[in-house]
Amino acid sequence: MRTSQFFFTTLKEAPADAEVISQKMMLRAGYIKRVAAGIYTWMPLGLRVLRKVENIVREEMNNAGALELLMPAVQPFELWEESGRGPGYGPELLRFKDRHQRDFVIGPTHEEVITDVVRRDVKSYRQLPIHLYQIQSKFRDEIRPRFGVMRGREFLMKDGYSFHTSFEDLKREYGNMYDTYSRIFTRLGLRFRAVAADTGSIGGTGSHEFHVLADSGEDDIAFCPSSDYAANVELAEALAPAAPRPVAGKAMEKVHTPGKMACADVAKFLDLPLNKIVKSIAVVSEKEDGSKTFALLLLRSDHDLNEIKASKIDAINPFRFATEEEVIERLNCKPGFIGPVGVDYDTVRIFADRSVAAMSDFVCGANEAGYHMTGVNFGRDLPEPVFFDIRNVVAGDPSPDGKGKLEICRGIEVGHIFQLRTKYAEALNCAFLDEQGKSQVMEMGCYGIGVSRIVGAAIEQGNDDKGIILPPSIAPFAVCIVPMGYHKSEAVKAASDQLYADLKKAGIDVVLDDRNERPGVMFADMELIGIPHRVVVGERGLKDGQLEYKSRTDTDATMVAAGEIVAILQGKLCVA
RNA sequence: CGGAGUGUAGCUCAGCCUGGUAGAGCACUGCGUUCGGGACGCAGGGGUCGCAUGUUCGAAUCAUGUCACUCCGACCA
Numbered sequence: 001m002r003t004s005q006f007f008f009t010t011l012k013e014a015p016a017d018a019e020v021i022s023q024k025m026m027l028r029a030g031y032i033k034r035v036a037a038g039i040y041t042w043m044p045l046g047l048r049v050l051r052k053v054e055n056i057v058r059e060e061m062n063n064a065g066a067l068e069l070l071m072p073a074v075q076p077f078e079l080w081e082e083s084g085r086g087p088g089y090g091p092e093l094l095r096f097k098d099r100h101q102r103d104f105v106i107g108p109t110h111e112e113v114i115t116d117v118v119r120r121d122v123k124s125y126r127q128l129p130i131h132l133y134q135i136q137s138k139f140r141d142e143i144r145p146r147f148g149v150m151r152g153r154e155f156l157m158k159d160g161y162s163f164h165t166s167f168e169d170l171k172r173e174y175g176n177m178y179d180t181y182s183r184i185f186t187r188l189g190l191r192f193r194a195v196a197a198d199t200g201s202i203g204g205t206g207s208h209e210f211h212v213l214a215d216s217g218e219d220d221i222a223f224c225p226s227s228d229y230a231a232n233v234e235l236a237e238a239l240a241p242a243a244p245r246p247v248a249g250k251a252m253e254k255v256h257t258p259g260k261m262a263c264a265d266v267a268k269f270l271d272l273p274l275n276k277i278v279k280s281i282a283v284v285s286e287k288e289d290g291s292k293t294f295a296l297l298l299l300r301s302d303h304d305l306n307e308i309k310a311s312k313i314d315a316i317n318p319f320r321f322a323t324e325e326e327v328i329e330r331l332n333c334k335p336g337f338i339g340p341v342g343v344d345y346d347t348v349r350i351f352a353d354r355s356v357a358a359m360s361d362f363v364c365g366a367n368e369a370g371y372h373m374t375g376v377n378f379g380r381d382l383p384e385p386v387f388f389d390i391r392n393v394v395a396g397d398p399s400p401d402g403k404g405k406l407e408i409c410r411g412i413e414v415g416h417i418f419q420l421r422t423k424y425a426e427a428l429n430c431a432f433l434d435e436q437g438k439s440q441v442m443e444m445g446c447y448g449i450g451v452s453r454i455v456g457a458a459i460e461q462g463n464d465d466k467g468i469i470l471p472p473s474i475a476p477f478a479v480c481i482v483p484m485g486y487h488k489s490e491a492v493k494a495a496s497d498q499l500y501a502d503l504k505k506a507g508i509d510v511v512l513d514d515r516n517e518r519p520g521v522m523f524a525d526m527e528l529i530g531i532p533h534r535v536v537v538g539e540r541g542l543k544d545g546q547l548e549y550k551s552r553t554d555t556d557a558t559m560v561a562a563g564e565i566v567a568i569l570q571g572k573l574c575v576a
Numbered sequence: 577c578g579g580a581g582u583g584u585a586g587c588u589c590a591g592c593c594u595g596g597u598a599g600a601g602c603a604c605u606g607c608g609u610u611c612g613g614g615a616c617g618c619a620g621g622g623g624u625c626g627c628a629u630g631u632u633c634g635a636a637u638c639a640u641g642u643c644a645c646u647c648c649g650a651c652c653a
Contacts, residue, residue, distance in 0.1 A: 009586090011586090011587060011602085011603085012588085012602060012614070013589095014588090016589090017646055019646090028587095262653070263652090279652070279653075280653085281651090281653075297652090301652095305652055307652095321651050321653090335653040365653090484611085484612055485611075518611055518613085518614080519613060519614095520611090520612080520614050523613050524613070525614085548612095
């Protein structure tokens, strides 16, 4: 490609409402143009990147034995009624009526459509297993679209669905996809982690998210640097402390702590570390049978409650936070000074986090406004509570696999694989006849990759003050030729054109900047749009048969013999 | 959904308080000089100041309404 034949516009300044780096860079580099909130046009330059990502995904999916198809973006709402997801999906599902007043949706995902396809045509175990996928635009009417293409409303996604005669076979394909996804993200040149994920309300048995590691990510991931353990923070188990509880050394005492409601204030006031203070969170559980349970959840005050874990305690599943009125009714004290000492243990259940089990001589609210208790000890001042894992892990916690300490980092979810089991197949009656001629519901898996989000995520990982840095596998062009005086010097023009032809012949994705621009403009543009390799052709070097090479991340250029440049680039692109 | 803020040229923004012929930089067009790190000069094109209503002789500016966009919040006492 010659830039003079191409169409791209770069900006010196990013639009004011761009928040994250990738969004600013993509707008400045002219990859995308905003059309409406969360809706973007992919300009030719950005589309090249998107297509490269898409093709890597496609190649690997095909190699893994999946078959591509293309389902419609628009789906009849009837299918959503049949699966039972329609009402539950809420306003994220964009609905509209056609001219006959029939309800349609713009698909946010395609489980219903694919299951409908398969149930019509797959009747026998002989046709299974089958894995079908598509790369299609989706629409989810997000409450707050932001971060450019990373949380857009319209986005490009690869979604695959596999159908099996048995759970065993589903697990085999799940493993196959785990490996395939790892290959895909490796080829894309991303730093990523596969993390165990919460299976959520569907309650399947296996689910992994693939996260690109970046500070601007929206998810917290706990991982162990010395093993391959990684999990969503919501899911990572906080192990019970190994050290036994120290012996009680102080008498319990009521101290005046006027106005010190927050744990941090109490700690400062008493000159104690946060980990000597127990915070009590009042919750209420109202069961379907009408019974109401009031409970205090005890946590070390430097820890955070994990609601997913806490809701696994049967006695308080499901729970909500108690209102101020409820707290006063049960504890006769306003929130801020509540604690587990001296309450009516018949009406107030106490559940403590495992880490609280190792505490002695601790501080908690005194159930009297303006007072806290110090030197509190279990067994002596109050009964031993029941201990559960109800907190989020923090950096430094032991890894659940016993192989070191956890670290926490932010991630951008770019892939998700899921053992759906029979949820949709059952709802949509997707069944086959087995060897005995008996009808059985199919086992399903689903596997998603956020193709457009990957472009944003890759730029979050690869950028500097000059612009975008992408690996050659997905950069808009792998190599750029920047001539010094293309329109002035016959020698430079001839050498540039020759090199351009040679690189093209060698199968290298090359762009020649033949615009009649000043060098600074060309350098800046090629850096901004993220071309990984640059060759400068100038009369200066040409006299000695030399060209100038610099990678996007090198600080200085190196002179190379003109005759060797093609081989050098081939070598670099092969390695990368 | 609650709170706050912003809408003026393709982009970044000034002008608004104190009403009186709509501005700057970047980008774009032409000419000239320049040409190895986002050049300079001259001459141009481009805006119904988000939209509607009102106040006024006169509204980008004041008032009301409306729409759009952005941010913050929606639990850990």
